[in-house]
Amino acid sequence: MRRENTSRWPYLALAGIGLATIPIAAGMNATRRRRERGNDHDSAPGHTARRSFGDYQVVGRTVTIAKPRAELFAFWRDFSNLATFMANLDKVETVTGDPECSIWHIRGPVGTTYAVETRIAREIQDELIAWRSTEDSEIDTEGRVTFEDAPGDRGTRVGLIIAYKPKGGKIGDTIATLSGRGPEMQARHDLKRLKMLMETGEIATPARTYADYNKEDPR
Amino acid sequence: MRALTWHGKQDVRVDTVDDPEIINPRDAIIKVTSTAICGSDLHLYDAVIPSLVPGDILGHEFMGEVVETGSASTLQKGQRVVVPFPISCGSCFHCSITQYSCCENSNPVEKQDMSEKLYGYPMAGIFGYSHMTGGYSGGQAEYVRVPFSDVGPIVVPDHLDDDDVLFLSDILPTGWMAAENADIGPDDTVAVWGCGPVGLFAIQSALLMGAAQVIAIDHYPHRLELAKKLGAATINFRTTDVREALMEMSGGIGVDAVIDAVGMEAHGFAIDNMIDIAKQTIGIGADRASALKQAILAVRPGGRVSMPGVYGGMTDKFPLGALMEKGLQLRTGQTHVHRYLKDLLAMIEEGKVDTTFLISHRLGLEDAPTGYKNFKEQQDTWTKVVLKPGMMAGA
Numbered sequence A: 001m002r003r004e005n006t007s008r009w010p011y012l013a014l015a016g017i018g019l020a021t022i023p024i025a026a027g028m029n030a031t032r033r034r035r036e037r038g039n040d041h042d043s044a045p046g047h048t049a050r051r052s053f054g055d056y057q058v059v060g061r062t063v064t065i066a067k068p069r070a071e072l073f074a075f076w077r078d079f080s081n082l083a084t085f086m087a088n089l090d091k092v093e094t095v096t097g098d099p100e101c102s103i104w105h106i107r108g109p110v111g112t113t114y115a116v117e118t119r120i121a122r123e124i125q126d127e128l129i130a131w132r133s134t135e136d137s138e139i140d141t142e143g144r145v146t147f148e149d150a151p152g153d154r155g156t157r158v159g160l161i162i163a164y165k166p167k168g169g170k171i172g173d174t175i176a177t178l179s180g181r182g183p184e185m186q187a188r189h190d191l192k193r194l195k196m197l198m199e200t201g202e203i204a205t206p207a208r209t210y211a212d213y214n215k216e217d218p219r
Numbered sequence B: 001m002r003a004l005t006w007h008g009k010q011d012v013r014v015d016t017v018d019d020p021e022i023i024n025p026r027d028a029i030i031k032v033t034s035t036a037i038c039g040s041d042l043h044l045y046d047a048v049i050p051s052l053v054p055g056d057i058l059g060h061e062f063m064g065e066v067v068e069t070g071s072a073s074t075l076q077k078g079q080r081v082v083v084p085f086p087i088s089c090g091s092c093f094h095c096s097i098t099q100y101s102c103c104e105n106s107n108p109v110e111k112q113d114m115s116e117k118l119y120g121y122p123m124a125g126i127f128g129y130s131h132m133t134g135g136y137s138g139g140q141a142e143y144v145r146v147p148f149s150d151v152g153p154i155v156v157p158d159h160l161d162d163d164d165v166l167f168l169s170d171i172l173p174t175g176w177m178a179a180e181n182a183d184i185g186p187d188d189t190v191a192v193w194g195c196g197p198v199g200l201f202a203i204q205s206a207l208l209m210g211a212a213q214v215i216a217i218d219h220y221p222h223r224l225e226l227a228k229k230l231g232a233a234t235i236n237f238r239t240t241d242v243r244e245a246l247m248e249m250s251g252g253i254g255v256d257a258v259i260d261a262v263g264m265e266a267h268g269f270a271i272d273n274m275i276d277i278a279k280q281t282i283g284i285g286a287d288r289a290s291a292l293k294q295a296i297l298a299v300r301p302g303g304r305v306s307m308p309g310v311y312g313g314m315t316d317k318f319p320l321g322a323l324m325e326k327g328l329q330l331r332t333g334q335t336h337v338h339r340y341l342k343d344l345l346a347m348i349e350e351g352k353v354d355t356t357f358l359i360s361h362r363l364g365l366e367d368a369p370t371g372y373k374n375f376k377e378q379q380d381t382w383t384k385v386v387l388k389p390g391m392m393a394g395a
Helices: A010-014 A030-036 A069-077 A079-084 A169-178 A183-200 A210-216 B041-045 B109-119 B162-169 B171-181 B197-208 B221-230 B242-249 B271-280 B282-298 B320-325 B337-349 B365-377
Strands: A002-004 A057-065 A089-094 A101-107 A113-124 A128-133 A140-149 A156-165 B002-008 B011-016 B028-037 B061-069 B080-083 B143-146 B189-193 B213-218 B233-236 B255-260 B299-307 B329-332 B361-364 B385-388
Touching: A057 A183, A069 A079, A069 A128, A069 A140, A069 A156, A069 A183, A079 A089, A079 A101, A113 A140, A156 A183, A183 B109, B002 B365, B011 B365, B028 B080, B028 B162, B028 B365, B041 B365, B061 B143, B061 B162, B080 B162, B162 B171, B162 B337, B162 B385, B171 B197, B171 B255, B171 B299, B171 B337, B189 B197, B189 B282, B197 B213, B197 B221, B197 B255, B213 B221, B213 B242, B221 B233, B233 B242, B242 B282, B255 B282, B282 B299, B282 B320, B361 B365, B365 B385
Parallel strands: B189 B213, B189 B255, B213 B233, B255 B299, B299 B329, B361 B385
Antiparallel strands: A002 A113, A057 A156, A089 A101, A101 A113, A113 A128, A128 A140, A140 A156, B002 B011, B028 B061, B028 B143, B028 B385, B061 B080
16 A cells, blocks of 8 residues: 655755655665765764754654554554544544545644644555645644564564644744643653553553542643 | 651651552552561652652552452452562563563653653653652552552462561562672672661672672671671771771682662752752762772772662762773662562572561551651661551551
8 A cells, every 4th residue: 555645745855854755665774765865974863963944843753662563553544543642632533535634633832722634645554654734724744653673573663753833933832842742742752652552551650549640641 | 548648858747648549451459568668768758859749658668468450450359469669561672671670661751751861761660759750659558559560569478477578579679689780609709888678688699699708888786787697797887997808808809799788869860959969968978979989999800899779860989990990890770670579489488588687667657757767867776667557556
């Protein structure tokens, strides 16, 4: 199953990210891919570079999960599962008659919520899912999750990269970060929750009572 | 239920709080029958560990009866269990290679940020030991919620008393792992700094592992006496030149392995804080730093340094040159308790390990604040305090 929809991603491709458009060809390892992109001096992932991506903020994080690739892919691909581990995601609605489209209800800072219509941009079974917000969405964002076999029997490397144009520009982004809801921290926390859920079947909580749990539960 | 709660520096109280409930499928609720005050609890008592919140229930050494189980728990109501102090999921990479105290999934996500910044990686969850290690309610209470109850708790046979098996929760495996980390061979002389509970169990373990000679170092006469009863030679550092004595007692070769069971809990974690706090507490800080320094200088070239003592922050004037030039091996870490439970329980049953000699005081839970005060202020004679929630106050 391979789908391509590359006509709408000019911004981040120009900024050197192009999440949805980077080809993940079989047998082509990550290091080589990056070298071919040009001016990188080391073999670190592009999103760790100390550089600006224009109006876009880019966050990325990789986590190794001791579960098979296919299982993790299937869990993620059912977008209704995302709200179980993504703290700022209220829920994901499917769109009738359009399997590539879904509406993500995202919690922003200070009690705001945004509806983001998201369309799958690229999908490779058990390897990659990339998505992008449609032009009608309240937030301009795109993301990509990749699933690679980890060395030995360590499971699967799950890499998440999200690029977004901060609502309210840089100031809005700073406020989000200061209020502990910055996307960098969110991405890190979300992937840790995914790891917990997939490896242990539950998400760790220090709550002693249900009352505590409902108070502290960020979801 | 009643529980020992922290309210501030040297201010712990027994309060009435909400009973724990099953939250996650793998949880169990334990009715506590015995719980101990650990030396490391004193650092919480003294408020030198950050991220405690008033009302937090302390305690990470506990055992009791299973009274409730989640849908995925493998325990059964009525079983008697001892619970390891680190919380471990049993299925992450670290748990799969028996590095249980490095579990990646037991410290709730929101609580991981602090240790991740300080150490580069988050710590695992620990019962009743500040919010940096999860903010879990501890075991100095009538009831405890135990996550991952299918992995941690070990069922103990009825013919063994609580006092025989309680220390499986922490200090016995901690002493055992300390000796294991010292990589002891049959002709070895091993020196142990600190004759607190962990040091004393490290002495027993080193002898069981076949050390030819174990030398215990402390300054409390009663604690040195306990070490001697276990079969160790002793050095009182108040009255003896430790390095000189160790050299002579090892025939001029030097000791083969050293165990630092003193520890130096960080006096504040931020880098800028460290310097100020070290200045404020220069007497104690200098004494404690000297134990590890002394151990590293005293061990023979090619020897081993085992560090069960708890450290949280940073130190300066660390003898890095001695470590490298002498070709020393340094091993340390929070105890992978789960790894040792089965073997140590068998050794208790066979009478190879004595655990009860350590207990100096048994108190009701209501008397816990007294236990803390005396454990801190009368270290010579208050060697180990066990709290019994079922026991009347003042009994």
